[in-house]
Amino acid sequence: MAYCVRCGVKLVQGSTVCPLCKTEVHAPKEIIGEPGVPLFPEDPLQGPIAHPLLDKNRKGIIELVVAFMVIAVITLIITGFALGNSFSPWLPIICVVLGGSYILVAIFVKPSYTYIASWYVGITIALLLSIDLLSNAMLWPYYAIASVTLYWLIGVLPWWVPKRKRKWGFGVAALAIAVFLIVLDALGGNDLTWSLLIALPTYGVVLFSLAFILLRMRFGKPTITDLVLSVILSACWGVVAGDFFYLRMVASPRLLTWSSSVFIVGLALFLFLTLNVTLRRVRNYFNNRLV
Amino acid sequence: MDLTVPVIPTRLLTAAEHILERFPFFAVTLHQGFYWYYFMPNKNPLEVYPEISSPCAYIHPKKGANGYLFKILYTEQRIAIEFFHALTDGTGALVFLKSLVAEYLRLSGREIGEDPQVLLANSKMDPLEAEDSFERYYTPRKSVFGSESSAYHLPSSGGLTDKVQVISARIKIEDLKKISSFHQVTITEYLVAELLDAMQRVQEAKVKNPKKFKPVRISVPVNIRKIFGSKSLRNFTLFVVVGIDVRLGHYEFEEILEQVMHQLRSSINAKTLGRQVTRNVAGRRHPLMRYAPNVFKRPLMKLLSDTYGDGIYSTTLSNIGNVTLPSGMHEVVDRLDFFLSPSKKNKTSCAAVGANGYLTLNFTSILAERTDFEREALSALVTKGIPVEVATNRTIQKD
Numbered sequence: 147m148a149y150c151v152r153c154g155v156k157l158v159q160g161s162t163v164c165p166l167c168k169t170e171v172h173a174p175k176e177i178i179g180e181p182g183v184p185l186f187p188e189d190p191l192q193g194p195i196a197h198p199l200l201d202k203n204r205k206g207i208i209e210l211v212v213a214f215m216v217i218a219v220i221t222l223i224i225t226g227f228a229l230g231n232s233f234s235p236w237l238p239i240i241c242v243v244l245g246g247s248y249i250l251v252a253i254f255v256k257p258s259y260t261y262i263a264s265w266y267v268g269i270t271i272a273l274l275l276s277i278d279l280l281s282n283a284m285l286w287p288y289y290a291i292a293s294v295t296l297y298w299l300i301g302v303l304p305w306w307v308p309k310r311k312r313k314w315g316f317g318v319a320a321l322a323i324a325v326f327l328i329v330l331d332a333l334g335g336n337d338l339t340w341s342l343l344i345a346l347p348t349y350g351v352v353l354f355s356l357a358f359i360l361l362r363m364r365f366g367k368p369t370i371t372d373l374v375l376s377v378i379l380s381a382c383w384g385v386v387a388g389d390f391f392y393l394r395m396v397a398s399p400r401l402l403t404w405s406s407s408v409f410i411v412g413l414a415l416f417l418f419l420t421l422n423v424t425l426r427r428v429r430n431y432f433n434n435r436l437v
Numbered sequence: 438m439d440l441t442v443p444v445i446p447t448r449l450l451t452a453a454e455h456i457l458e459r460f461p462f463f464a465v466t467l468h469q470g471f472y473w474y475y476f477m478p479n480k481n482p483l484e485v486y487p488e489i490s491s492p493c494a495y496i497h498p499k500k501g502a503n504g505y506l507f508k509i510l511y512t513e514q515r516i517a518i519e520f521f522h523a524l525t526d527g528t529g530a531l532v533f534l535k536s537l538v539a540e541y542l543r544l545s546g547r548e549i550g551e552d553p554q555v556l557l558a559n560s561k562m563d564p565l566e567a568e569d570s571f572e573r574y575y576t577p578r579k580s581v582f583g584s585e586s587s588a589y590h591l592p593s594s595g596g597l598t599d600k601v602q603v604i605s606a607r608i609k610i611e612d613l614k615k616i617s618s619f620h621q622v623t624i625t626e627y628l629v630a631e632l633l634d635a636m637q638r639v640q641e642a643k644v645k646n647p648k649k650f651k652p653v654r655i656s657v658p659v660n661i662r663k664i665f666g667s668k669s670l671r672n673f674t675l676f677v678v679v680g681i682d683v684r685l686g687h688y689e690f691e692e693i694l695e696q697v698m699h700q701l702r703s704s705i706n707a708k709t710l711g712r713q714v715t716r717n718v719a720g721r722r723h724p725l726m727r728y729a730p731n732v733f734k735r736p737l738m739k740l741l742s743d744t745y746g747d748g749i750y751s752t753t754l755s756n757i758g759n760v761t762l763p764s765g766m767h768e769v770v771d772r773l774d775f776f777l778s779p780s781k782k783n784k785t786s787c788a789a790v791g792a793n794g795y796l797t798l799n800f801t802s803i804l805a806e807r808t809d810f811e812r813e814a815l816s817a818l819v820t821k822g823i824p825v826e827v828a829t830n831r832t833i834q835k836d
Contacts, residue, residue, distance in 0.1 A: 147826075152816075153812055153815065153816040153818055153819065154816055154819035154820065154825075155606070155815055155816065155825045155827045156824060156825065156826040157825065157826070157827060157828075158826060158827070158828040161828070163833045164810050164827075165604055165827055165828070165829035165831055165833055166811055166812035166815060167808075167812055168833055183513075183514070184828075184830070184831050185487055185603065185605055185828045185829065186488065186489070186490045186491065186492070186603070186830040187487070187489070187490060187512050188490060280814065343505070367586075367587075367687065383796060412518070
């Protein structure tokens with residue numbers, strides 16, 4: 147039986163490496179001894195668990211989906227030939243292939259939210275572009291593509307990047323919302339009126355007030371009540387800002403119209419939160435509490 | 438429980454079937470209702486399973502152990518049980534294991550002496566053994582949620598693994614008794630202090646900026662049956678959290694020991710623990726909670742458990758104490774082990790049990806590579822002159 151020279155612990159018979167510090171034991175075989183009964187028996191499934199292999203059920207589902215897709219495509223091609231120019235089978239074929247690929251992606255792709263969501267976003271964009279290309283669908287596919295891309299930038303990208311770079315992911319997501327507003331306005335055929343004069347300033351106000359929550363989190367953990375009220379406060383400021391900037395666009399002499407009551411609610415919340423934080427700090431100071 | 442006699446699986450299964458009749462409250466399965474999870478009697482045949490290389494594996498409520506919420510495992514010379522904590526705690530599990538092994542040995546032709554923790558297969562069940570003691574000892578008083586800040590948690594650098602990694606340390610109880618009586622504390626208090634000191638050193642090594650230090654706390658489960666006078670063999674355990682606030686500066690071992698002794702002794706009483714009973718039961722009695730669907734309750738419970746449970750302590754030390762074995766069993770039991778399942782937040786847990794003059798301190802971890810905490814704790818014992826023998830189920834790569 148040997149000892150670890152670094153940790154000083156006694157190792158079980160036959161052990162040649164310290165389990166605590168991984169230091170190798172250099173001792174004669176008589177001291178190390180023959181390996182005894184291990185703490186746990188050998189596991190036939192040793193090693194990392196890999197992505198589950200295709201089992202019988204999954205194989206069956208794949209065969210079924212591919213079979214349906216092939217039958218549908220053949221039927222559509224035959225129908226196309228039979229009806230001649232009055233029916234174009236290409237759009238339905240693309241829909242069938244891409245629709246089937248949603249199911250196949252769920253089976254084949256690594257089962258993680260970011261991977262599956264990214265594949266679905268890609269397939270959806272391909273589907274929307276095909277619809278636009280083959281059916282002359284005017285503008286709506288572009289609105290849809292912009293929305294799907296925005297979803298990816300907000301809902302997937304921040305979770306895709308490594309944790310330490312996540313704040314950059316959220317930054318890109320925040321920027322993407324601003325770009326999305328401009329794109330919506332541009333697609334509407336306007337000369338960037340409401341996006342620049344109302345939407346972006348309102349969005350800026352909301353971001354600014356949300357930044358205060360982040361700042362608050364940096365200087366001590368806020369309570370859940372604080373957080374909820376702060377988010378409500380940000381929403382209030384957003385509503386008020388929307389009304390305010392709209393009135394500026396239409397050159398109204400009034401500062402606020404319908405949102406004046408929301409403004410009062412926001413003001414009350416703001417005062418309450420400020421007093422709450424200040425009084426808590428004062429109380430903690432006199433109670434000699436650390437946080 | 439490691440035996441000196443071979444384990445025959447078919448005989449073990451027969452013993453388990455006999456003994457389960459004495460513990461009908463364990464013959465249940467977990468059902469998910471719209472409002473609550475609940476236990477339902479399970480009539481499926483019992484099964485015994487060969488042990489695998491890591492303990493505390495996930496038991497699927499339906500397929501894991503034929504619907505049972507515990508698993509009987511065996512190797513050539515070992516009988517083990519893994520329990521879902523909702524069913525019972527360490528004490529209940531120990532009574533079941535001792536009774537099962539006693540029945541197995543009886544079937545093997547051995548005479549087993551009397552022991553209060555060994556229940557005979559043909560004895561009559563006391564209804565109090567099956568009661569939900571949390572409900573019984575609940576008194577409607579102010580339920581207070583502690584406002585502890587979050588504690589330091591071991592970083593997951595080096596990655597996590599889905600197989601529980603064990604480092605098992607064997608220490609002579611005599612050595613531990615000597616050193617703890619020198620410090621005038623109990624063995625549990627001494628071990629808690631050692632673990633706190635080890636965690637403090639790990640934090641000091643890992644966190645470079647002292648302003649970012651967090652308190653180091655350990656959760657110590659307490660068998661509250663004696664305090665409340667309960668006979669229940671179902672889950673009836675609560676925990677006391679003891680710790681040191683390293684933001685105030687480095688604590689010397691003597692200071693830690695003093696803190697642990699005072700915190701533990703002042704917390705283990707019916708009033709303080711009763712507050713936790715009230716907290717646990719009042720929540721589920723609240724009309725809003727009763728009629729809220731499970732789909733809402735689950736994330737809420739997770740949040741509460743993280744905020745008021747796992748989040749406020751760095752690790753757990755559960756010491757089941759020195760287990761006495763009756764005659765006939767004492768001679769054939771070589772070693773006793775107790776493992777606690779680690780959680781995603783508290784990646785390493787410790788469990789201790791004493792038998793045959795040895796205390797086995799098992800560190801279970803989901804950290805794939807890092808063993809700093811275990812090393813700090815065990816090498817500190819060695820430095821103080823306590824010999825420690827270690828074994829592991831980890832696959833070790835030489836440095």
